[in-house]
Amino acid sequence: MDMVSESGQVEKYYQFAECLNDGGFVMDFEVYRGDVAGRLDGAGENWNSGRYPIGQRRKIDLGTLRFNGQPPEVGDSLQIFVRVVAGVDKRGPGFLYAPNGHTAVQRAAGTTLFYGIDLL
Template identity: 30%
Template structure:
């Protein structure tokens, strides 16, 4: 359970991420807002409560995960979903590798 998702960039690339979730019918939803580009050795967070107050529509109780885009590289989703629970804590994902060969691993939820 988490309200906020953090991605730590420990990869040799510039990246950004969005939040994706699973709808009741199995399709995926995506936030329009993203973290913005950031380099290695930095972290960014997206607070789903704050995003919803700014017009996003992430349904509470949904399975969510970050979806990372390497600048001039691949696009990869986090390895595990967490449940979006307003008023709860932070899920942290570690991003390691290089632009076309990297992983997004949940390390704390």
């Protein structure tokens, strides 16, 4: 499901989030929900990808997460938050939630201190 925003950009909706570790590090990630001011509302309770090395990926059904005890609602703004062992932590690009079977595939690539996260 895609929708055109007021700015004319196509907004993508996803049911799953997946992150490929394509960097020279070990990492884990969590999923955060944002609010209209761009602040993060908190991580999905009781879920973390667990640490994994380069060349591996982890995936989560976003509908199974709970934010303040509630599941995500259609249109909620979500982001992954990557933690790199002995490196820096970063937010990935935002995306919107909908139970539609689509996967937001993101890739973390670079080195422990200098890496980026792209939505593929």
